[in-house]
Amino acid sequence: MSDTPAKTFDSYLRRYATIFVVIVVGIGLMVGCSYSGLAPSVRLALILGLAAVNASLVVCFLMHLVTERKLLLSMLFITALYFVALLVLSTYGYHDVPHLKSGV
Amino acid sequence: MDIPYTSKVRPDTGLYNGKLGVWLFLASEVMLFGGLFSAYTYLRIGAPLDTWPHGWMNVTLGTINTVLLALSAITTLLAWAALKTKQFGRYKLFGLLTILLACAFLGIKSYEYRDKLTHYQVQLNDGRVADGHLVENNKDADYILLRGHYAANATELLDGRAKGHPAHEELKIARTDIKSLKNYGPALNNFLAIYFSITGLHAIHILGGIIVFAYLWGPGSKMWFTAPVRFTNRVETAGLFWHFVDLVWIFVFPLFYLT
Numbered sequence: 219m220s221d222t223p224a225k226t227f228d229s230y231l232r233r234y235a236t237i238f239v240v241i242v243v244g245i246g247l248m249v250g251c252s253y254s255g256l257a258p259s260v261r262l263a264l265i266l267g268l269a270a271v272n273a274s275l276v277v278c279f280l281m282h283l284v285t286e287r288k289l290l291l292s293m294l295f296i297t298a299l300y301f302v303a304l305l306v307l308s309t310y311g312y313h314d315v316p317h318l319k320s321g322v
Numbered sequence: 323m324d325i326p327y328t329s330k331v332r333p334d335t336g337l338y339n340g341k342l343g344v345w346l347f348l349a350s351e352v353m354l355f356g357g358l359f360s361a362y363t364y365l366r367i368g369a370p371l372d373t374w375p376h377g378w379m380n381v382t383l384g385t386i387n388t389v390l391l392a393l394s395a396i397t398t399l400l401a402w403a404a405l406k407t408k409q410f411g412r413y414k415l416f417g418l419l420t421i422l423l424a425c426a427f428l429g430i431k432s433y434e435y436r437d438k439l440t441h442y443q444v445q446l447n448d449g450r451v452a453d454g455h456l457v458e459n460n461k462d463a464d465y466i467l468l469r470g471h472y473a474a475n476a477t478e479l480l481d482g483r484a485k486g487h488p489a490h491e492e493l494k495i496a497r498t499d500i501k502s503l504k505n506y507g508p509a510l511n512n513f514l515a516i517y518f519s520i521t522g523l524h525a526i527h528i529l530g531g532i533i534v535f536a537y538l539w540g541p542g543s544k545m546w547f548t549a550p551v552r553f554t555n556r557v558e559t560a561g562l563f564w565h566f567v568d569l570v571w572i573f574v575f576p577l578f579y580l581t
Binding site: 225226227230231234235237238241242245248249251252261262265266268269272273276277280281287289290293294296297298300301304305307308309311312 | 335336337342345346349352353356357359360361363364367368381385388389392393395396399400403404406407409412562565566568569572573575576579580581
């Protein structure tokens with residue numbers, strides 16, 4: 219949270235209130251999507267996409283990662299790689315077992 | 323012994339030690355929850371077609387909880403901003419709001435857990451399933467009372483949003499007709515097992531956050547009068563943990579409630 223000390227409380231309030239409103243709109247859209255008549259795969263992609271947008275807002279602006287030091291960013295990059303690898307490997311592992319893939 | 327760099331920035335990292343420490347902790351937390359989300363992915367894609375439950379969670383309560391947690395993320399930032407602008411009274415206000423919102427989140431979650439744990443699937447000897455909330459299960463009686471409805475089989479119950487479920491009524495079921503009686507706890511199926519694992523771990527994190535915020539709001543806040551910068555940094559690091567807890571919920575909500 220490397221903000222300049224000259225900011226007033228009201229400027230913080232305005233900024234965070236705006237982000238909160240955007241996040242709530244994102245939540246509303248996710249719920250709306252889940253009740254829409256879209257195909258399940260499209261619905262899933264849309265909902266997870268909106269969740270990713272909300273998550274980015276939290277990480278970038280509420281956790282102030284956009285203004286943080288490079289050291290943190292490089293550390294988190296490695297963590298993110300690990301996280302993605304976990305998800306990809308489990309999916310890959312599933313497709314690697316023929317009897318699971320065929321749903322038997 | 324003085325702990326170094328609790329207020330000032332350490333020259334080589336460009337951060338005070340507490341902040342670097344909490345980010346390292348959060349990185350390990352990503353790995354902890356990452357393992358569980360990976361398990362969720364594996365279980366979900368591995369489930370045979372049309373066997374993964376849908377619409378089993380209360381979307382209204384889940385949405386309220388998501389908004390409450392997002393709001394608490396804002397109040398924790400405003401508590402920190404109040405300290406940055408040297409307004410201790412406002413810190414107390416927003417700190418208290420954060421604690422109350424977190425308690426409300428846990429209250430709703432407890433209600434949801436209770437609802438699931440008192441909800442039963444009763445497999446009958448004739449192949450049908452009675453589904454509903456247990457009203458009476460007196461061991462001395464030769465029947466149980468359930469408020470719910472009958473389904474032809476358990477598969478019919480997989481889509482909680484499907485139209486055409488009959489209205490709930492009180493069902494009196496003789497014990498001799500019951501093949502098995504299972505509540506909607508972790509043992510019922512993989513969906514509920516991973517649901518209780520992830521949301522339970524998340525709830526423990528919420529509880530931990532409440533304890534930390536309560537300490538910083540109560541006895542721990544005395545530090546403001548002796549070491550204000552260090553105290554502000556403590557509130558900031560607690561806030562970073564709280565945002566992570568919010569971040570996890572942002573994915574938990576759609577995965578279990580909406581998809």
